[in-house]
Amino acid sequence: MKAVLVPVYFKRDKTKKFEQQLAHISQELKDDLELLPAIGLGEPVPKNADAVVFPEILGEAYEHSEDFASYDVPILILTSEFMTISMWDWEIMNFLRGKNIHVLAPYNKDHSRVICRSLAIKRRMKDTSFLIFQDNPGEGFQPDIFKCFYWWGEECTELLHEKFGITIERTSLEELGKVEKSISNETAQAEVETWNFPMNRSLTESMKIGAAKYYLAVKTYLDKRNAIGGIGANCLNESRFSSSTPCIAWNLLFEREKLLWACEGDTLSLTTKYILHHALDKPVMMSNIYPVLMGMAALKHEGIPSFPEILEEPENHILLAHCGYFGLLPQSFSETWEATAPVLGIVDKEAHMLDARYPSGPITMVKIDSTMEKIMVIEGELKGYVQYPGSDCRNGAIVQVPNGHALMKEVYSHHQILIPGHQRARIEFVAEVFGLKIESL
Incomplete structure (x- = not known):
């Protein structure tokens, strides 16, 4: 059983990195997750999604803390091609924590796999x-x-x-x-x-x-x-x-x-x-x-x-x-x-x-x-x-x-x-x- 994740992009400042990183995630974690079609920040999350994932995280986040707070599923950040956070993400993660918004921030690929397996287990346990x-x-x-x-x-x-x-x-x-x-x-x-x-x-x-x-x-x-x-x-x-x-x-x-x-x-x-x-x-x-x-x-x-x-x-x-x-x-x-x-x-x-x-x-x-x-x-x-x-x-x-x-x-x-x-x-x-x-x- 794989985790079902929906990618989220920033509507105003989205860059080419989003699609590139999404391709990395799809390949590197193919045994552990299934990706749904991407949605824009603030759009409704599909009911079958176990979590949202951000392949890139940008300064636009500072203007949309309420959208992050609205998610009722975990928020995963995977902005590095090595299936981890990037060093530049700490600023935004600190900002979100200050708004009582928690994110999953793996710092090696194994952590990302553990997160995906945990999400899949969490869904499976209901049945x-x-x-x-x-x-x-x-x-x-x-x-x-x-x-x-x-x-x-x-x-x-x-x-x-x-x-x-x-x-x-x-x-x-x-x-x-x-x-x-x-x-x-x-x-x-x-x-x-x-x-x-x-x-x-x-x-x-x-x-x-x-x-x-x-x-x-x-x-x-x-x-x-x-x-x-x-x-x-x-x-x-x-x-x-x-x-x-x-x-x-x-x-x-x-x-x-x-x-x-x-x-x-x-x-x-x-x-x-x-x-x-x-x-x-x-x-x-x-x-x-x-x-x-x-x-x-x-x-x-x-x-x-x-x-x-x-x-x-x-x-x-x-x-x-x-x-x-x-x-x-x-x-x-x-x-x-x-x-x-x-x-x-x-x-x-x-x-x-x-x-x-x-x-x-x-x-x-x-x-x-x-x-x-x-x-x-x-x-x-x-x-x-x-x-x-x-x-x-x-x-x-x-x-x-x-x-x-x-x-x-x-x-x-x-x-x-x-x-x-x-x-x-x-x-x-x-x-x-x-x-x-x-x-x-």
Whole structure:
């Protein structure tokens, strides 16, 4: 899906550059945008336009701030043949900011592509649904924890639709379990025989059969559905409804159909992942954060005696772990990856999990807040991995953040979305398109 942009020209002072630059834009960003016929400044914007784009920006703008202010779509400036703003644009952009008129001003071609993808996603989300399997999310193995979560509430669901257009469709996890159990072992075995990904020898044949049945059961809900952009289940607290976990299923659905997933049915995390994966074209995943500053309140949950020895700035470090390992990653996002036996006691003994890793190095943690008005971006460093045999943290990651004390006071959630590399500069453009305020440590 491409962004639909309408070029705008200055009626009095338009120069030859307009057509020349328009040709550059059409060629250089042909994979990311579609251009409508140009209009003059002040003329009505077509209803199907995602944004207006100015291939040239001239001093005539100083006389028409009211026309800029009238646009109810984003304003993109692309005046350089390199798909960026030009140095001469700063004067006019400063003038427009003084009139409370915001413009999108990319300063490299990648930023322009991120903007275009964000605009296209913003339109697509209005026709997109997330399918979540759950029954009573607060009742189950850990009600004292699961009754705390905002994403289960009606307000969160309504705000996601109001702000982003996303529709949350909830259906019964118990009924999914019945479909799963109705699938024959022979059908499931035929599915298993198509798998060519690494599997630890602890993953028994019956575990593989259970994972295949889960995948095939979910597929029955997806058949002939084209508008499902993400999927999730209350897979932990209501795990009694299934003899497996969805980890392999979510991996297969991403690798085969590019369908994103939500661990624990966290729709706010799924929305964050959906926007950033498609806008940035980068891997995304979710994991729990356990700051060193939390001490035993964090360690007890993972069943480990202490954090690893950290010689410098231990207060600025966090442990990342989810369901026994680093977290659920598709194979194509991972540096190392294998399906393995389950760890957590609240899932069936025939379930499974994925032991996967991102590469060490720069990493970014991101999450949209509960008001849907802000997005927190924390750039850090993935220092390496730690193992605690016999615990609920068989392979967790250690990440250094800029300010651990600020994180404790300001972070939105224990669930954080992780993206390799430092991504703040790119995420700022995504946030601008979606009307989100950036917060960081």
